Amino acid sequence: MGAILWVNPVGTGAFDEETSQLIEAVRSPQHEARIRHLDQGPPHLEYHLYEHAALGPMLQLMREAEADGCAAGIIGCFYDGGLRELREALRMPVVGMAEAAMYLACTLGHRFSIIVGRRKWIPKMTDNVVLYGLERRLASFRSVEMGIPDIAADPDRFYDRVLEEGRKAEADGAEVVVLSEIASPQFWDRARAELAVPVVDPGVACWKWAEMAGDLYERLGLSHCKLYGFESPPPEPAAP
Numbered sequence: 001m002g003a004i005l006w007v008n009p010v011g012t013g014a015f016d017e018e019t020s021q022l023i024e025a026v027r028s029p030q031h032e033a034r035i036r037h038l039d040q041g042p043p044h045l046e047y048h049l050y051e052h053a054a055l056g057p058m059l060q061l062m063r064e065a066e067a068d069g070c071a072a073g074i075i076g077c078f079y080d081g082g083l084r085e086l087r088e089a090l091r092m093p094v095v096g097m098a099e100a101a102m103y104l105a106c107t108l109g110h111r112f113s114i115i116v117g118r119r120k121w122i123p124k125m126t127d128n129v130v131l132y133g134l135e136r137r138l139a140s141f142r143s144v145e146m147g148i149p150d151i152a153a154d155p156d157r158f159y160d161r162v163l164e165e166g167r168k169a170e171a172d173g174a175e176v177v178v179l180s181e182i183a184s185p186q187f188w189d190r191a192r193a194e195l196a197v198p199v200v201d202p203g204v205a206c207w208k209w210a211e212m213a214g215d216l217y218e219r220l221g222l223s224h225c226k227l228y229g230f231e232s233p234p235p236e237p238a239a240p
Contacts, residue, residue, distance in 0.1 A: 004071055006035045007058050009041065009058045015037070015076070027211075045079050045081055062086055076097060079124055091226075106134065113141065114180060115165050140173075142169050142172075144164075159190065179202055180202065
């Protein structure tokens with residue numbers, strides 16, 4: 001059974017249970033989920049400074065997982081913070097939540113919209129859309145204007161707002177709606193009933209992508225190219 005490490009890159013276990021529930025709803029029996037959060041770190045990654053603080057501890061968890069034989073690793077945040085750095089450092093495939101969700105959306109429709117928590121998130125996520133070469137596939141960003149603490153305090157209001165903005169995204173020409181936060185199983189019944197377009201949960205997308213990446217890595221040795229962009233730095237010289 002190929003183990004896959006999911007790192008919630010925050011210094012709290014508050015998101016681990018919902019992560020576990022989502023994975024168990026879609027997990028192939030060939031893969032085992034290992035869910036970790038940082039021993040110390042920021043409460044969320046809404047700020048670039050928080051992202052930088054989380055990178056070192058997240059890298060350590062990923063290195064331990066690779067040494068333990070894990071098939072793949074997942075960065076459990078839609079910002080994809082540290083994705084390129086981890087691909088430099090590791091041979092094990094590393095999956096970004098936003099990257100996987102956007103690429104899946106492109107197979108489900110010609111243009112997609114992304115529902116974000118706050119307008120604060122849009123510049124970084126726009127940069128990622130461009131980095132992934134998908135700016136021509138983006139119909140719009142739509143914000144529910146709720147930060148991570150707000151979402152945790154009132155998830156029902158968050159889901160109401162997501163569906164409201166999802167309907168507006170349809171008017172923007174979106175054929176697929178991409179969430180920037182993972183949703184509960186109860187949300188999917190409402191989403192299917194109230195929206196005319198497919199909805200991509202980023203947690204589902206990155207988990208299933210990691211299953212595929214892990215299989216290809218274990219069976220064929222297929223992983224990130226180590227020339228050019230993901231070339232690993234040279235080993236540190238031994239201490240005298």
